Amino acid sequence: MLIVALTGGIGSGKSTVASIFANLGALVVDSDQLARDVLERGSDGFNQVVSEFGDEVLANGQIDRKALGRLVFNNPSLRLKLESITHPLIRKSFADFIAAAPKSSIVINQIPLLVESDHDYKFDAVITVSASIELRNNRLRQRGLSEQEITSRIAAQASDLEREAVADFVIENNLEQGDLTSKVEIIWQKLQLLNKSN
Numbered sequence: 001m002l003i004v005a006l007t008g009g010i011g012s013g014k015s016t017v018a019s020i021f022a023n024l025g026a027l028v029v030d031s032d033q034l035a036r037d038v039l040e041r042g043s044d045g046f047n048q049v050v051s052e053f054g055d056e057v058l059a060n061g062q063i064d065r066k067a068l069g070r071l072v073f074n075n076p077s078l079r080l081k082l083e084s085i086t087h088p089l090i091r092k093s094f095a096d097f098i099a100a101a102p103k104s105s106i107v108i109n110q111i112p113l114l115v116e117s118d119h120d121y122k123f124d125a126v127i128t129v130s131a132s133i134e135l136r137n138n139r140l141r142q143r144g145l146s147e148q149e150i151t152s153r154i155a156a157q158a159s160d161l162e163r164e165a166v167a168d169f170v171i172e173n174n175l176e177q178g179d180l181t182s183k184v185e186i187i188w189q190k191l192q193l194l195n196k197s198n
Contacts, residue, residue, distance in 0.1 A: 002195040007114035008129030011136030013173040020184040031111040037091035114159040128167040
């Protein structure tokens, strides 16, 4: 089994790259989705977060991720508290996924904050998706983010250079979809060779 991290800044096109890998036969895990799952109502994560942060992070009986995000975004100690609850649960979910996957799989873990987070994952390879800041800004505007939200989110993340420094493969996502698909296909072939030699 080959376990690969896929990272990139907000608006770089990670999700598009992940879906191309999935179409090629990779098992794709989205760490953001795991983070949502571990805070589902009734879960240990839900109970711990409500106990720690109170009812102000609830909306309609569910954890309001935006309210929680606003609370911890500019407060490092609160963010560390939240991460101390969620990170072990996310790691366990990922470990359960790996345990259930066929042994010959290539697993791609889409993990946006790979460089920024203190993670315990052991990856066989790291792929980062890079894109020009102008293109990322345009994509984020199309998603409905305000200029202030775009600026603060990009500023809170590692730079492309920092991500590229830890990457085995870099995908430049500045051109058309066909170009992106062919870049992903080339890396997929290399991952398959790596998996065979593992």
